[in-house]
Amino acid sequence: MAIGGIALDVSGTANIDAKITAAVVMTCVVAASSGLIFGYDIGISGGVTTMKPFLEKFFPSVLRKASEAKTNVYCVYDSQLLTAFTSSLYIAGLVASLVASRLTAAYGRRTTMILGGFTFLFGAVINGLAENIAMLISGRILLGFGVGFTNQAAPVYLSEVAPPRWRGAFNSGFQFFIGVGVVAANMINYGTANHRNGWRISLGLAAVPAAIMTVGTLTISDTPSSLLARGKHDHARASLLKLRGTENRADVETELAELVKSSQLVIEAKPEPFRTMLERRYRPQLVVAVAIPCFQQLTGITVNAFYAPALFRSVGFGSGPALIATVILGLVNLGSILVSTMVIDRFGRRFLFIAGGIQMFVCQVAVAGLLAATVGAVGRGEMTKGYAVTVVVLLCIYAAGFGWSWGPLSWLVPSEIFPLKMRPAGQSLSVAVNFAATFALSQTFLATLCRFKYGAFLFYGGWILIMTVFVVMFLPETKGIHVDSMYQVWEKHWFWRRFTKPTSI
Secondary structure, eight states, X not given: OEETTEEOOOTXXXXXXXXXXXXXXXXXXXXXXXXXXXXXXXXHHHHHTXXXXXXXXXXXXXXXXXXXXXOXXXXXXXXXXXXXXXXXXXXXXXXXXXXXXXXXXXXXXXXXXXXXXXXXXXXXXXXXXXXXXXXHHHHHHHHHHHHHHHHHXXXXXXXXXXXXXXXXXXXXXXXXXXXXXXXXXXXXXXXXXXXXXXHHHHHHTTHHHHHHHHHHHTTSOOOHHXXXXXXXXXXHHHHHHHHHOGGGHHHHHHHHHHHXXXXXXXXXXXXXXXXXXXXXXXXXXXXXXXHHHHHHHHTTHHHHHHHHHHHHHHTTOXXXXXXXXXXXXXXXXXXXXXXXXXXXXXXXXXXXXXXXXXXXXXHHHHHHHHHHHHTTTTSOXXXXXXXXXXXXXXXXXXXXXXXXXXXXXXXXXXXXSSOGGGHHHHHHHXXXXXXXXXXXXXXXXXXXXXXXXXXXXXXXXXXXXXXXXXXXXXXXXXXXXXXXXXXXXXXXXXXXXXXXXXOOO
């Protein structure tokens, strides 16, 4: 097998040719559905912040600013309190994702996902009943804990359960369900936009995806790796037999022996995972686990999803058309994730990262140029309907580039590169960085748009160029490699091999 032009022998790796069974498909679908709650929140948050009854009740200053005759279109929604509503979830998610590392190690991936589902459900109920800012932010914090738990546990669960040959496709299901959540939320926002309590319906219905994923998770077992790490050998064998099929008992025993060997080394070492992660030999995994989620947010996709309705209204769309444009944006993203699912294990991670990066870079520069030519730097120019539609088209192409590259891959790659003893901690770190970057960008995006004008899109375009170069230079191909044999790609990489030394699992 060729990795970055270097042949690797993985013929001795158990499960490399494991078949896809109905149990694997159902289990991975249930685990991936955890992405629903994250996606729903991304979609719903941006929509309700443009609803007049919501703004009247909680953020009247935004409405006053919008009514001013000579308002700079870049600055209409620049309110720190309004962005605090959106971004408070991510501080809670950051804390929860770090706590989740201990929970998944002690109680398993499945238990952590269930806890996340229940926490998110309670947060949704509080938001739907909110009467003041305190209730609104409290609900957001509970939502953040729910998202933090599930975003940490679900990608690791998927990487450990899916057959290595199809790990990319199954893991991208998490991003697919995020996309489903975004589209569902956008459609609900459109349907409730003209109702006095539409914002309550939109926020309260977040309990539905939480209930779906929680009930579904109760029906599946934990991963064999997680069960073995907690000393549950018989449960691990039963879980593996269910996933691989009883007719493949010999292959199951071979794979189980390999998993036992890996877990035994972890148990004997009794490592402190976060401290171990700082050792020189794990520098490649550490750098990639931090860089990839940070870069994902620096594509600008999440803030665009949050504030797409506000952005579209700023460039000339009314409330209804702005929400329709946001729905279209979500559908395009969803379709591109399906494309990624079909090609991710054929063309590999690097190809999708690079191609998607180029596509997004071109679109961001084009949007900046269009805004500069029409609205201008002052922000008081008028954008015709034709130009506004062009902005929507460019952002759709940009969303498609993200959906089949940095979207699913940013959850997949960090979850598959760490050895077992550090996998929960590594994923926790990656999710925490994602939340920290999302918080910083969502808290500052509207202010950045107000001050940088069209230059905000050039800012994100510049980062997309940097991250594409990073992938070309420093990310090895991980397609088809068993998660417990991933050390080989670092030992063979032109740059990272200086930090590692040939080793066994």
